Amino acid sequence: MAGVALKSCGPWRFVKLARSVRFSSIPSLGFHTAASPMMGRTVAEFDQAKNMMSTLKNDPGNEAKLKIYGLFKQATQGPCNTPKPGMLDFINKAKWDAWKSLGTISQDEARERYCDVIGSLLAAEGGGSAQVAAEPARSGASYDSLLVTTENNITTITLNRPAKKNAITTQMYRDIISALGDAAKDNSVITVITGAGDFYCSGNDLSNFTKIPEAGIQQMAKDAGELLRDYVKAYIDFPKPLVAVVNGPAVGISVTVLGLFDLVYSTDRATFHTPFSQLGQSAEGCSSYTFPKIMGNVKASEMLLFNKKLTAVQACELGLVTEVFPESSFQSEVWPRLKAYAKLPPNSLTLSKQLIWSTEKERLHAVNDAEVELLVERWTSDECINAIMNFFSSKSKL
Secondary structure (H helix, E strand, C coil): CCCCCCCCCCHHHCCCCCCCCCHHHCCCCCCCCCCCCCCCCCHHHHHHHHHHHHHCCCCCCHHHHHHHHHHHHHHHHCCCCCCCCCCCCHHHHHHHHHHHCCCCCCHHHHHHHHHHHHHHHHHHCCCCCCCCCCCCCCCCCCCCCEEEEEECCEEEEEECCHHHCCCECHHHHHHHHHHHHHHHHCCCCEEEEEECCCCCECCECHHHHHCCCCCCHHHHHHHHHHHHHHHHHHHHCCCCCEEEEECCCEECHHHHHHHHCCEEEEECCCEEECCCHHHCCCCCCCHHHHHHHHHCHHHHHHHHCCCCCEEHHHHHHCCCCCEEECHHHHHHHHHHHHHHHCCCCHHHHHHHHHHHHCCCHHHHHHHHHHHHHHHHHHHCCHHHHHHHHHHHHHHHCC
């Protein structure tokens, strides 16, 4: 369960919008109350989401506000049809880019995404449903840090801690196991895992290591090992096609389990990092087996032993990622493709997947057991404890 939330940097984040892009800057337009003849959310549901946005207690950040702005414009006016602002007009240019990046997605789909984003933010604050006035599409369970929806024959599990870069808490591990279990039994054809906000997932929340039970660190390590075993097992045994939609940087456990997915689609601004030795830990997620098999021993060692961070293009060239898309068109290209896949005969997909993985499953379970056993030993070692303490110490100085 190694991994650590890292700071995002690079040219994609060069515009500092500060407080200039506010919810109040999103125009308030009049709507008809009748349901739209198009499929998806009605205009009334869209209006409700717009109204619920004002109940948010916390500023969701510029990235989220730009996404909301772009989706609002796309939903109400269609594809971007205004001239691009000048290079020095940073605020309006960023807003224009957010709208333009949605390409030609329909107003219906933009309305759908808009409702999902607002619902996600409300759910993160514990102040509302993760879906805004949606048709019943949840998997039955309700989660604090996950958004689970089922639509168009796709069950989507969204890691929903954007303020913490979707770092996985102990409870989130349990919730993801439960969500995967429900998805395995529902009527969906494929299952997608993605992240809310700028990050796909920053790995294991290292604050998990600060909650030492009365029984001591040995018991904590043992319990964490059993949870990790069950978590990875949920991926190994998942019966349907499993797709990762990597919307941003990925770290630790969120990277290592990618070898157990059937498809991995990534934005070109994503990175892939497994800093295990840096934290005195060792590989997990069956990566000690899948990574050498996917990319060869030498390249796998660069990642798993020497903490090499891969760009999305590098990860694709090595076979860890199926395909890379430009950030500007990532969502608009990936989801129509997934919706097309979800129309394929479900039994054929499931049986074909089982056939592909049948010769590997026994080996993967054995690898998972071996990795967990070593990690339990690592977590109780002075080397690992000192590395984690050093991490928290350096973090407190920032």
